[in-house]
Amino acid sequence: MTTSPQSFDLRTRPFDTAAIRADFPLLARHVHGQPLIYFDNAATTQKPQVVIDTLQQFYCHYNANVHRGLHALSEQATAAVENTRHIIQRFLNANSANEIVFTSGCTHSLNTLALAFSQRYLRAGDEILISTMEHHANIVPWQMACQRTGAILKVIPINDLGELDITQGLALLTEKTRLVSLVQVSNTLGTINPIQALITAAHAHQIPVIIDGAQAVAHLPVDVQALNCDFYVFSGHKIFGPTGTGILYGKQQWLEKLPPAFGGGDMIETVSFERSTYAQPPHKFEAGTPNIAGIIGLGAAIKYLQQFRFADIEQHEQQLLLRANHWLAQTENVQLIGNSSHKVPVISLYCEDVHPHDLSTLLDYEGIAIRAGHHCTMPLMQRFNVPATVRASMSFYNTLDEVDIFFTKLKQVRKQFQ
Amino acid sequence: MNPDLRALYQETILDHGKNPRCFKIIEPHTHAKQGFNPVCGDQLTLFLDVRDQHIHDISFQGKGCAISMASASMMSQALKGFSIAQAETLFQQFHSAMTDVNVNELTHPKLKVLLGVKGYPNRVKCATLAWQALESLLKSIQGTSTTDVVCTE
Numbered sequence: 001m002t003t004s005p006q007s008f009d010l011r012t013r014p015f016d017t018a019a020i021r022a023d024f025p026l027l028a029r030h031v032h033g034q035p036l037i038y039f040d041n042a043a044t045t046q047k048p049q050v051v052i053d054t055l056q057q058f059y060c061h062y063n064a065n066v067h068r069g070l071h072a073l074s075e076q077a078t079a080a081v082e083n084t085r086h087i088i089q090r091f092l093n094a095n096s097a098n099e100i101v102f103t104s105g106c107t108h109s110l111n112t113l114a115l116a117f118s119q120r121y122l123r124a125g126d127e128i129l130i131s132t133m134e135h136h137a138n139i140v141p142w143q144m145a146c147q148r149t150g151a152i153l154k155v156i157p158i159n160d161l162g163e164l165d166i167t168q169g170l171a172l173l174t175e176k177t178r179l180v181s182l183v184q185v186s187n188t189l190g191t192i193n194p195i196q197a198l199i200t201a202a203h204a205h206q207i208p209v210i211i212d213g214a215q216a217v218a219h220l221p222v223d224v225q226a227l228n229c230d231f232y233v234f235s236g237h238k239i240f241g242p243t244g245t246g247i248l249y250g251k252q253q254w255l256e257k258l259p260p261a262f263g264g265g266d267m268i269e270t271v272s273f274e275r276s277t278y279a280q281p282p283h284k285f286e287a288g289t290p291n292i293a294g295i296i297g298l299g300a301a302i303k304y305l306q307q308f309r310f311a312d313i314e315q316h317e318q319q320l321l322l323r324a325n326h327w328l329a330q331t332e333n334v335q336l337i338g339n340s341s342h343k344v345p346v347i348s349l350y351c352e353d354v355h356p357h358d359l360s361t362l363l364d365y366e367g368i369a370i371r372a373g374h375h376c377t378m379p380l381m382q383r384f385n386v387p388a389t390v391r392a393s394m395s396f397y398n399t400l401d402e403v404d405i406f407f408t409k410l411k412q413v414r415k416q417f418q
Numbered sequence: 419m420n421p422d423l424r425a426l427y428q429e430t431i432l433d434h435g436k437n438p439r440c441f442k443i444i445e446p447h448t449h450a451k452q453g454f455n456p457v458c459g460d461q462l463t464l465f466l467d468v469r470d471q472h473i474h475d476i477s478f479q480g481k482g483c484a485i486s487m488a489s490a491s492m493m494s495q496a497l498k499g500f501s502i503a504q505a506e507t508l509f510q511q512f513h514s515a516m517t518d519v520n521v522n523e524l525t526h527p528k529l530k531v532l533l534g535v536k537g538y539p540n541r542v543k544c545a546t547l548a549w550q551a552l553e554s555l556l557k558s559i560q561g562t563s564t565t566d567v568v569c570t571e
Contacts, residue, residue: 032422357458357483357544358427365420374459381459387481388459416419417432417484 015312020397023048023304027397034367037402042187042215042346042393043371044237047301051241054300058293066292067266067283077292084299085282091302092232092249093223099255101282102290105246106214107137109233110181112248112285113210114141115261117179124150126178129207131156131164131193132383133186136376138212142181151178158383162189162338170201177207184222185215188375188391189338190321190346192220199229208254214238218395219317219344221310230254240305241298244291255281262287313396320394320403321345327407337384345394348375354417356390362413363390368406425534426541427484430492435484440477440494447475449559452567453551455543460486464494464551468559471502478551483544489532490548496526497552502559509553516546 013019021027024046029036038046058080064073066081082097089097103109122128128142128151139153146153154177156169164182173180180202185192199209208230213222218239224232231254236245250258260267260278264287269277278284324347328336337348351359360372371391374381381388392406419427447465454461462480466473476494480487493512497505514521515533524530535545554568 032420355481355483357460357541358485361426361538361541362419362423365423373457378459387461413419417427 012309013307015308015316017316017397017399021399023050024397025049025052031367031369032365034365037368037398037405039392039394039398039402039406040369040371041218041395041398042238042375042391044243045218045240045395046397047240047242047297048304050304051297051300055242055293055297058296063293065289077296080296080299081290081292084295084302087299087302088247088249091222091306092247093225094249095225096252098280098282099249099252101248101250101255101285102295103233103246103248103285104244104291105237106212106233106235107141107246109246109248110137110210110212111141112261113181113231113233113250113258114145116258116285118145118148118151119259119261120257122146122149122151122178125176126151127154127172127174127176128152129154129156129169129172129177129180129182129202131169131182132158133162133164133189133191133193133377133380134181134183135187135212135214136378137214138181138183139379152176155379156182158380161340162186162191162384163340163342164191164193164198166194166197169198173201173205173207175205177202177205179210180207181210181212183212183215185213185219185344186338186377186380187215187346187393188348188377188380188389189340190343190348190393191338191340192216192342192344194342195229196227199227203228215344215346218305220314224249236294236298236301239298239301241301242291242294245294245298248285250281252281255285260284260287264288266290308396316396317345317394319400320398321347323400323403324392324394324407327403331407331411335386337386337389345398347392347394348389349391350384350386350389351414354414356388358417359390359410359413362417363406363409366409366413368409370406426538428531428534430531431488431534432484434488434491438478438487438491440491440498441479442477443479444475444477447477449555451551451555451558453480453547453554454567455482455486455547457543458483460544460547462486462490462548462551464490464548464555466555466559468502473497473500473502473505478548482547483541485535485541485544486547489535489545492529492532493548493552496529502556505552506556509549509556512549513546513553516542 026046062076064077066078085097085100088100157165202209210231211229213234217234232249237243267287335350356372448468449466452463460482465477467475478490515524
């Protein structure tokens with residue numbers, strides 16, 4: 001008997017952190033002899049047992065290619081992949097499953113859009129609007145598109161709290177703007193951006209909007225129809241799914257209009273040496289064999305997450321943030337980068353006395369996994385005039401005790417380094 | 419500190435990390451090169467005053483972790499007065515000692531303390547940052563390099 005993701009119980013589970021932690025086998029391990037505190041969730045999240053089991057079930061029982069084999073295994077694999085498409089559709093509240101394109105990750109989704117838009121919609125002098133707090137994945141593909149087309153990149157500034165300057169953002173929407181691509185939640189600052197206002201304003205100028213939801217989907221509910229964004233992208237591995245999976249949501253009319261970025265099998269209707277015709281979306285954007293196991297695993301991850309109410313997740317995560325802020329208020333000589341009152345539990349710190357890289361190593365030997373560096377947001381580091389930060393990024397399976405241990409150890413290792 | 423970290427953060431390294439020697443801009447200098455580690459964002463600039471194919475003076479400035487600052491500091495002290503050829507030899511020795519698992523020899527006694535970094539593979543690039551900038555400068559002195567910034571990647 002094989003399990004496909006639709007067989008999960010959909011009743012809402014009570015929010016019990018201990019029970020949730022028991023679902024994630026990796027959280028039980030020790031690192032350098034200490035119980036692991038995993039605070040690097042903005043980089044990647046851990047996987048619940050059900051996702052790991054789903055991958056194993058696939059490879060043990062129905063591994064086959066999709067959309068081509070007429071045999072039982074292929075039919076089963078195809079059904080499971082398409083089932084995930086429906087799971088994602090409901091998760092994002094998309095109008096149709098055909099608006100869900102599978103990619104290898106958020107970076108792949110954004111590059112696909114940059115390639116597609118530069119083939120047809122971008123001309124010399126056109127403007128693409130992003131913000132100071134974008135991840136490199138939402139900067140570099142657009143710079144490359146600008147190089148190809150002669151378009152110009154415009155950047156919405158942020159204030160000292162690490163929030164978008166909406167007034168300046170609105171002023172940057174001009175008759176030359178062709179596209180807005182914005183991060184919903186900053187991976188470095190944790191800021192939740194008021195994207196709704198910018199989407200509405202952009203649409204008043206008939207400008208399409210792409211939302212990078214990589215850091216949002218594991219923390220807050222997303223409704224693409226309510227947001228009315230034209231595209232929404234995220235990575236599977238940041239929402240408890242396997243690496244190498246990603247989603248590109250696009251409104252049907254956009255996916256129909258946009259040319260495909262990549263060619264190959266699966267994305268065509270007919271091929272001859274004179275010309276080929278393309279499949280309808282979403283397959284038009286899915287050239288080649290997809291990450292079949294990963295996609296099915298992602299379906300399992302989303303179903304797992306949907307056992308909980310986002311209100312419970314948000315409440316717990318806000319408690320983690322509150323506790324962290326309480327500690328920060330009594331921690332000396334530390335600069336918190338990202339002080340918005342509206343943020344997910346991401347704490348980006350800069351201590352003058354110990355370099356982030358050293359702090360990361362020192363904390364690693366206390367069993368604490370955090371990230372040190374620029375977090376793929378170099379322009380943002382420049383904006384705050386710091387070379388790097390130490391970032392503790394939490395998830396719904398983290399506990400208040402872990403926050404306490406983190407700050408206690410932080411104080412300890414800083415002292416030892418003096 | 420966790421005892422398993424003692425080999426990485428030895429007293430000498432912590433001392434050089436906190437109070438780096440040769441930490442200034444020498445004027446006049448004949449050569450300067452920026453080194454950059456894109457993984458962590460560390461950057462430093464190395465300055466050389468080369469006269470008659472010898473390193474008459476050497477200094478650096480920048481921001482970085484204890485390992486990268488200490489390595490740059492100790493390297494600068496070691497190289498003062500070296501000929502370009504001697505500097506190149508030391509670079510080759512240091513580079514293979516840090517990156518080749520089979521090489522654990524460093525003839526320069528004061529630099530040996532940096533070999534402890536080898537036990538922490540994700541910190542090796544911190545220790546080699548200044549040396550990469552040096553190698554790039556030596557190449558440009560010998561007329562074989564034109565890059566402005568050298569990267570550890």
